[in-house]
Amino acid sequence: MGCFGVSWLSLLAFFLTEAWINLRRHGVATLATVLTVALVVGLWGAFALLVKGAQRWLIWEGAKLERLCIFLKPQADEQVARHLQTQLRKLPPVVAVRFVHRDEGLRRLQQLFGDSVPLKDLIGHNPLPHALEVTCRSPQDVARCAAILRKMPDVDEVAYPAAAVERFVRLLQQVRWGANGFSLLLALVAFALIHNAIRLSLYGRRNEIRIMQLVGATVWTVRSPFIAEGFLYGVFGGLMALAMLAGLRWLGLQTLEAGYLRGTLEAMAMGADFIQQAFALAVGLGTVSATIAALQLVKPQ
Amino acid sequence: MVVLRDVTVDYGNGAPALQRVNLTVEKSEFVFVVGPTGAGKSTLLKLLTREVIPTEGQVWVAGREVTQMKLSQVPHLRRLIGTVFQDILLLPDRTVWENVAFALRVTGASSATILREVPKALEMVSMLPKAKAFPRELSGGEKQKVALARALVIRPLLLLADEPTGNLDPVASQEIVELLLRINRQGTTVLMATHDWTLVNAYRQRVVELQDGRIVRDELRGVFRRELA
Numbered sequence: 001m002g003c004f005g006v007s008w009l010s011l012l013a014f015f016l017t018e019a020w021i022n023l024r025r026h027g028v029a030t031l032a033t034v035l036t037v038a039l040v041v042g043l044w045g046a047f048a049l050l051v052k053g054a055q056r057w058l059i060w061e062g063a064k065l066e067r068l069c070i071f072l073k074p075q076a077d078e079q080v081a082r083h084l085q086t087q088l089r090k091l092p093p094v095v096a097v098r099f100v101h102r103d104e105g106l107r108r109l110q111q112l113f114g115d116s117v118p119l120k121d122l123i124g125h126n127p128l129p130h131a132l133e134v135t136c137r138s139p140q141d142v143a144r145c146a147a148i149l150r151k152m153p154d155v156d157e158v159a160y161p162a163a164a165v166e167r168f169v170r171l172l173q174q175v176r177w178g179a180n181g182f183s184l185l186l187a188l189v190a191f192a193l194i195h196n197a198i199r200l201s202l203y204g205r206r207n208e209i210r211i212m213q214l215v216g217a218t219v220w221t222v223r224s225p226f227i228a229e230g231f232l233y234g235v236f237g238g239l240m241a242l243a244m245l246a247g248l249r250w251l252g253l254q255t256l257e258a259g260y261l262r263g264t265l266e267a268m269a270m271g272a273d274f275i276q277q278a279f280a281l282a283v284g285l286g287t288v289s290a291t292i293a294a295l296q297l298v299k300p301q
Numbered sequence: 302m303v304v305l306r307d308v309t310v311d312y313g314n315g316a317p318a319l320q321r322v323n324l325t326v327e328k329s330e331f332v333f334v335v336g337p338t339g340a341g342k343s344t345l346l347k348l349l350t351r352e353v354i355p356t357e358g359q360v361w362v363a364g365r366e367v368t369q370m371k372l373s374q375v376p377h378l379r380r381l382i383g384t385v386f387q388d389i390l391l392l393p394d395r396t397v398w399e400n401v402a403f404a405l406r407v408t409g410a411s412s413a414t415i416l417r418e419v420p421k422a423l424e425m426v427s428m429l430p431k432a433k434a435f436p437r438e439l440s441g442g443e444k445q446k447v448a449l450a451r452a453l454v455i456r457p458l459l460l461l462a463d464e465p466t467g468n469l470d471p472v473a474s475q476e477i478v479e480l481l482l483r484i485n486r487q488g489t490t491v492l493m494a495t496h497d498w499t500l501v502n503a504y505r506q507r508v509v510e511l512q513d514g515r516i517v518r519d520e521l522r523g524v525f526r527r528e529l530a
Contacts, residue, residue, distance in 0.1 A: 006409035014406045021394075207390050208403075214350065215455055216380030217407040218373070300372045301352070 011221070018208075019228035022201045029200055030233075033193045037237025038244065040186040041282045045245050047179030048277075049268040051172060066095075066139045068146055068160035070132040076154045081130040084154055088134060091148065093141035100131040129156060139168055187285060194233055194289035198226050202297055213301055223294040230290020231283060238282025245278075246270060302328045302459060302490045303349060308358035310344050310514075317356070318344040319514045326492065328458075331485040333501045334494040335525045336511035342494035345511065346461045349492075350382055351375050363458050380408060383452030383460040383489075387467035389444045391436040391451075397423065398432040401450045408455070422454035423447075426480055442473025449480060453489075460484060462493040466500065474500060482506075501525035 023030045072081055081099055088097045100108075105128040110118075136145050146158045202209070205225075212222050249268060256262040303326040311317040319341045326332055334342050347353040348360050351367050360367040363381050370378065391400050401422055402415050410418070423429040426446040436444055445465055452460060462481060466474035478493070478500050485491045495501065501508060501524065508523030509516055 007411035007414075008409065010406065010411050010415075011409035014409075025394075208392060211390060211392075211403065211451075212407045214379060214384050215404040215407060215451075216376040216378075218376045221376075221407055221409075300375070 011224075015224040015228040016232075018225035019232050022205065022225065022229050023232060025204055026197065026200055029193075029197045033190070033197045033233050034236045034240060036186070036190045036193050037233055037282055037286055038240035040183055040190050040285065041238055041241035041278050042244050043186060044179065044183045044281060045241060045270075045274070045278045047175065047183075048274065049245070049249075049270070051175060053264040053268040054172070054175075066136045066142060068134050068136070068142055068149075068158055069100075070134060070149055070155050071157040071159065072129045072131065072154050073156040074129050076130060078130060080154055081132065084152070085132055088132065088149075091145065093136050093145050094134055095137050096135040098133040098135075100133055102126050102128045102130050105129075105131055140172075190237075190285055191289040191292075194230055194286060195293040197233070198229065198290055198293035199297060201226060201229060209298070219298060219300040223291075223298045226294040226298070227287060227290045230286040230288075230293070232286070233290070234283035234286025237286060238279040241282060242270070242275060242278055302326050302330070302363060303492070304359075304361040305345075305348065306359045306361075308348065308355045308360060310341075310348065310353055311356040317514050319348075319355075319511075321358070322514070322516055324509060324516060324519070326490060328490055329485065329488050331482060331491045331506045332493070333504075333506055333508045333523075333525070334492055334511065335496060335498075335501055335508055337496060340511040341514040342496075342511055343463050344514075346384075346463050346492060346494055349459070349461060350379055350384060380455060381458045383455060383457035385445070385448050385452050385460070385462040385465045387464035389441075389448045389468075391444055391447055393436050395435075396432065397428060397434050397436075397439070397447050397450075400436070400447055401454050404451045404454050418454050418456075422450040425453060425484070426450045440473070441469050442476055445469060445473070445477055446480065449477065449484075453484065457489060460489050460491045462491065464494055464496070466495065466497055471499070475503070478504060498525040 070084075072084070076084075078099075078101070085097045085099050088094055103126060106126045109128070134145065134149070136142050142160055146160055149155055149158050209222055249265060249270070252265045253262065256265060303324065305322050305324040308319055308322045309317055310319040322341075322345070324345075334345060336342055344353055348355060349362050349367070351370065355368060358368075362378060365374075365378055367378065392403065395403065398419060401419050405415050405418060420429055420432075423432055426449050428443065428446050428450060431439065431443065436447070439447065449465070460481070465481075466477050469477065474497065481491050481493060482504065505522045505524070507521050508518065508525060510518035510523075510525070
């Protein structure tokens, strides 16, 4: 007599069933909470995708912001250039290094001016040095990479669209900070709503809680259905946010004709990483908020 | 089964609810705890489930010292005790079966255990035919039987009934007490707080009488004088 063994699977099923009953019992509050979680995650996701789209768009436009060009000193011959190319490939922010022979450089310059100005005839000889085209991992790495390269003895000049890179990096940071700030604000609203929803559930379930305590439920058994409730807010909010983003993207692709905007939208694909992150954010927000509420509101008795 | 030694409970709102109470209840005993409203009956029962902690004195239940018990141990104590109240506390949106199963589910009992134990508990209180009914479809007496089944389903060593017949008509009240006596005959210790003198006098069990927080009478096969109720 007295007690039976504990089946953790049954207990887990109990938590989820009770949480589901709670969600259904307070339909309006549930909907408001799930929508807020969806809005938080949706906005976070939208900004993340926008940043991704903006990066791709700039690359397509030919800005190639992650690239820089190194002009070697006039006395550096091809062997020196090739040796430097091998060295540069080993730098962590560097993705690729291409050697540009001084003759190729002149050919490119000639293309730029057109056939009407025969550069070689005018100058008599090729004054250009050998060069290396370096591709960095991201536009944010370019300035750091340039600073390293400038210190190398055979390097004469490092050229890259510095102002554009800096502006782009600044803009991306501002967009990210703005998005993070706004998401944080919305996350606080979501936290308050989840806290309130849990409080409402507690009030609605005061008889259940009294019975649970009297038949020997541990304090965590009493808290767990509420934590599961927060988990479910996260699951539904996350699914809703992902569905909204996918729906909006699909609608845009259906509406827009080929061009910059459509290209950007096509680049804003929701990959597995993005889906995992968005879902983790939603579930984390719901579960952590509900756990804090349960810890505050359900005390051992 | 139950030992109270020099127990005082003072809520700090006037006279103490219990004053230097000493009481011993042996295993398989049936005890009526009687006395007028405010005498300390409910406080005495709440001491045993550790809902109330004594200001002074010691309380033992099933060999466990309740007063010094860690909070984490309290759920394990309560799994040994079944409780029934005047306010029946059934969950209105659950069937009779679900209400009884609830007590097992919160302690993590397996589905097999639930399927085995719930019908037994309902059968014991003759409510198995109404297993699918909701509380709103039951009479007061039937609701109390379901509450009793919920208390019994965990197979308690000790059953505490706090005014279980307070809201019931005489016939239903008699049925509930007879059920409690039957449960007691199967080995469960029963403490029933009541101020229903007719029931106490009809069944002639041990009677512990409280007045102003003190035990003023403790009689085997006792009675409850009408004027005290």
